[in-house]
Amino acid sequence: MSLTILAVDDSRTIRDMLKLALTEAGFTLHLAEDGVQGLEVLQGISPDAIISDINMPRLDGFGFIEAVRGQDRHRAIPILVLTTENAPELKARARAAGATGWIVKPFDPPKLIKALQMVAG
Numbered sequence: 402m403s404l405t406i407l408a409v410d411d412s413r414t415i416r417d418m419l420k421l422a423l424t425e426a427g428f429t430l431h432l433a434e435d436g437v438q439g440l441e442v443l444q445g446i447s448p449d450a451i452i453s454d455i456n457m458p459r460l461d462g463f464g465f466i467e468a469v470r471g472q473d474r475h476r477a478i479p480i481l482v483l484t485t486e487n488a489p490e491l492k493a494r495a496r497a498a499g500a501t502g503w504i505v506k507p508f509d510p511p512k513l514i515k516a517l518q519m520v521a522g
Contacts, residue, residue, distance in 0.1 A: 404521050405429040405446060409439035409465060410454040410483065415506065419452065419483075422510035428517070436460025440468055448478060449521035452513075453500075455484040455491065463498050470499035479520035483508060 408419045433439035435457040455462035479501040
Protein backbone atom coordinates (compact mmCIF):
# COMPACT_ATOMS: atom_id res chain seq x y z
CA MET A 402 0.00 0.00 0.00
CA SER A 403 1.62 3.22 -1.14
CA LEU A 404 0.62 6.23 0.91
CA THR A 405 1.58 9.87 0.54
CA ILE A 406 2.60 11.36 3.88
CA LEU A 407 3.40 14.92 4.96
CA ALA A 408 5.73 14.99 7.98
CA VAL A 409 6.24 18.27 9.84
CA ASP A 410 9.04 18.35 12.43
CA ASP A 411 11.72 20.90 13.27
CA SER A 412 14.25 18.15 14.14
CA ARG A 413 16.44 17.17 11.18
CA THR A 414 17.20 13.87 12.94
CA ILE A 415 13.51 12.98 13.24
CA ARG A 416 12.87 14.01 9.61
CA ASP A 417 15.76 11.79 8.51
CA MET A 418 14.45 8.87 10.60
CA LEU A 419 10.95 9.31 9.18
CA LYS A 420 12.33 9.51 5.64
CA LEU A 421 14.30 6.30 6.09
CA ALA A 422 11.46 4.34 7.72
CA LEU A 423 8.64 5.52 5.47
CA THR A 424 10.41 5.45 2.11
CA GLU A 425 11.62 1.90 2.87
CA ALA A 426 7.96 1.01 3.48
CA GLY A 427 7.12 2.34 0.01
CA PHE A 428 5.49 5.59 1.14
CA THR A 429 5.90 8.90 -0.67
CA LEU A 430 7.12 11.41 1.90
CA HIS A 431 6.99 15.21 1.87
CA LEU A 432 8.87 17.01 4.66
CA ALA A 433 8.51 20.40 6.33
CA GLU A 434 10.48 22.04 9.16
CA ASP A 435 7.60 23.80 10.93
CA GLY A 436 3.88 24.49 10.67
CA VAL A 437 4.29 27.46 8.33
CA GLN A 438 6.33 25.42 5.85
CA GLY A 439 3.95 22.49 6.39
CA LEU A 440 1.01 24.60 5.23
CA GLU A 441 3.03 25.76 2.21
CA VAL A 442 3.93 22.17 1.22
CA LEU A 443 0.31 21.09 1.76
CA GLN A 444 -0.87 23.50 -0.95
CA GLY A 445 0.79 21.37 -3.63
CA ILE A 446 -0.07 17.86 -2.44
CA SER A 447 -2.98 15.73 -1.23
CA PRO A 448 -1.49 13.48 1.46
CA ASP A 449 -3.18 10.36 2.79
CA ALA A 450 -1.99 11.29 6.29
CA ILE A 451 0.00 13.95 8.14
CA ILE A 452 2.53 13.54 10.93
CA SER A 453 3.15 16.63 13.05
CA ASP A 454 5.40 17.53 15.95
CA ILE A 455 3.99 19.83 18.64
CA ASN A 456 6.95 22.02 19.69
CA MET A 457 8.12 23.90 16.58
CA PRO A 458 9.13 27.48 15.77
CA ARG A 459 6.91 29.93 13.84
CA LEU A 460 3.77 27.76 14.02
CA ASP A 461 3.49 24.92 16.53
CA GLY A 462 1.68 21.64 16.01
CA PHE A 463 -1.58 22.82 17.58
CA GLY A 464 -1.75 25.84 15.27
CA PHE A 465 -0.77 23.73 12.28
CA ILE A 466 -3.47 21.12 13.00
CA GLU A 467 -6.10 23.83 13.46
CA ALA A 468 -5.05 25.48 10.17
CA VAL A 469 -5.25 22.15 8.30
CA ARG A 470 -8.67 21.40 9.79
CA GLY A 471 -9.82 24.86 8.69
CA GLN A 472 -9.29 23.94 5.02
CA ASP A 473 -12.20 22.08 3.42
CA ARG A 474 -9.99 20.04 1.16
CA HIS A 475 -7.85 18.73 4.05
CA ARG A 476 -10.47 18.50 6.78
CA ALA A 477 -10.68 14.68 6.73
CA ILE A 478 -6.96 13.84 6.45
CA PRO A 479 -5.77 11.80 9.46
CA ILE A 480 -3.18 13.67 11.54
CA LEU A 481 -0.83 11.81 13.87
CA VAL A 482 1.03 13.84 16.47
CA LEU A 483 4.64 12.68 16.91
CA THR A 484 6.20 14.32 19.96
CA THR A 485 8.28 13.85 23.10
CA GLU A 486 5.34 15.24 25.09
CA ASN A 487 3.12 12.83 26.98
CA ALA A 488 0.91 15.04 29.18
CA PRO A 489 -2.81 14.18 29.10
CA GLU A 490 -3.80 17.84 28.79
CA LEU A 491 -1.63 18.21 25.66
CA LYS A 492 -3.17 15.08 24.15
CA ALA A 493 -6.63 16.51 24.89
CA ARG A 494 -5.65 19.84 23.32
CA ALA A 495 -4.34 18.05 20.20
CA ARG A 496 -7.57 16.03 19.94
CA ALA A 497 -9.59 19.23 20.31
CA ALA A 498 -7.52 20.81 17.51
CA GLY A 499 -8.31 17.84 15.27
CA ALA A 500 -5.52 15.29 15.75
CA THR A 501 -6.38 11.68 14.99
CA GLY A 502 -3.69 10.00 17.11
CA TRP A 503 -0.63 10.51 19.32
CA ILE A 504 2.76 8.79 19.10
CA VAL A 505 5.56 9.47 21.58
CA LYS A 506 9.18 9.84 20.40
CA PRO A 507 11.35 7.95 19.99
CA PHE A 508 9.04 6.09 17.66
CA ASP A 509 9.14 2.45 16.63
CA PRO A 510 9.16 2.45 12.79
CA PRO A 511 7.01 -0.71 12.31
CA LYS A 512 4.41 0.63 14.77
CA LEU A 513 4.35 4.03 13.04
CA ILE A 514 3.92 2.40 9.63
CA LYS A 515 1.09 0.23 10.98
CA ALA A 516 -0.59 3.27 12.56
CA LEU A 517 -0.38 5.20 9.27
CA GLN A 518 -1.81 2.26 7.33
CA MET A 519 -4.66 1.98 9.84
CA VAL A 520 -5.67 5.65 9.77
CA ALA A 521 -5.09 6.26 6.05
CA GLY A 522 -5.82 2.85 4.56
